[in-house]
Amino acid sequence: MNCLSPSILAADFCNLEHDIKEAEEGGAQYIHFDVMDGRFVPNISFGLPVLKSVRAITDSVLDVHLMIEEPERYIHAFAEVGADILTIHAEATKHLDAAIDLIKKEKVMACVALNPSTPLSKLEYVLPKLDMVLIMSVNPGLGGQTLIPYSIDKIQDLRRILEKKGLKTDIEVDGGITFENVTEVVEAGANVIVVGTTAFSGDIRENVRRLTEIIG
Numbered sequence: 446m447n448c449l450s451p452s453i454l455a456a457d458f459c460n461l462e463h464d465i466k467e468a469e470e471g472g473a474q475y476i477h478f479d480v481m482d483g484r485f486v487p488n489i490s491f492g493l494p495v496l497k498s499v500r501a502i503t504d505s506v507l508d509v510h511l512m513i514e515e516p517e518r519y520i521h522a523f524a525e526v527g528a529d530i531l532t533i534h535a536e537a538t539k540h541l542d543a544a545i546d547l548i549k550k551e552k553v554m555a556c557v558a559l560n561p562s563t564p565l566s567k568l569e570y571v572l573p574k575l576d577m578v579l580i581m582s583v584n585p586g587l588g589g590q591t592l593i594p595y596s597i598d599k600i601q602d603l604r605r606i607l608e609k610k611g612l613k614t615d616i617e618v619d620g621g622i623t624f625e626n627v628t629e630v631v632e633a634g635a636n637v638i639v640v641g642t643t644a645f646s647g648d649i650r651e652n653v654r655r656l657t658e659i660i661g
């Protein structure tokens with residue numbers, strides 16, 4: 446199944462409920478929630494209290510992307526306030542295997558993100574444990590950047606590896622997705638598509654409707 450995960454990092458924070466409802470009415474199945482700590486990435490975005498408030502106004506799948514150092518410190522807390530998917534960065538923890546186990550213990554979907562320059566081989570031994578892999582198609586920390594072209598090859602390579610291993614793991618792509626390049630990432634093998642700026646600029650409902658139609 447292909448699904449769209451609009452990133453509320455690009456929403457109007459003073460009208461978050463309105464923007465989330467617009468995205469849902471456009472057909473979004475997931476809501477992507479970007480947590481930044483000012484350490485793993487330079488920016489600080491939002492965290493637990495905001496997720497708790499968002500959980501209270503939506504039944505959509507909350508797709509939480511933790512761009513934080515030592516994410517294991519916060520896995521229980523984010524699961525408790527309503528995350529359905531927890532994504533941690535392979536580069537942010539010394540004990541990736543143990544951190545994945547902590548996510549699974551919370552009975553939420555476990556996902557690991559890779560920065561653009563991090564090779565897929567980093568996931569070789571933990572792949573069977575994961576529900577999803579997030580391929581960062583920009584350097585994390587900022588919305589509105591341009592997709593790095595080699596991300597397409599990386600998605601293709603990962604899809605090939607998964608097929609060879611007989612795994613049905615989802616591939617999420619995040620960063621710089623536009624109306625122009627969304628088809629290319631889906632054809633490469635991504636099936637969960639994060640869209641920030643393109644979804645929340647102008648008519649949110651119409652943008653999301655068009656994007657969901659394109660990804661099929």
Ligand code: DX5
Nearest residue numbers: 585586587588589621641642
């Ligand atoms: C980047 C974030 C993304 C970002 C995507 O660090 O992880 O989720 O919000 O935004 P766009 O689609 O504008 O690149």
Ligand code: ZN
Nearest residue numbers: 479510619639
């Ligand atoms: Zn993200």
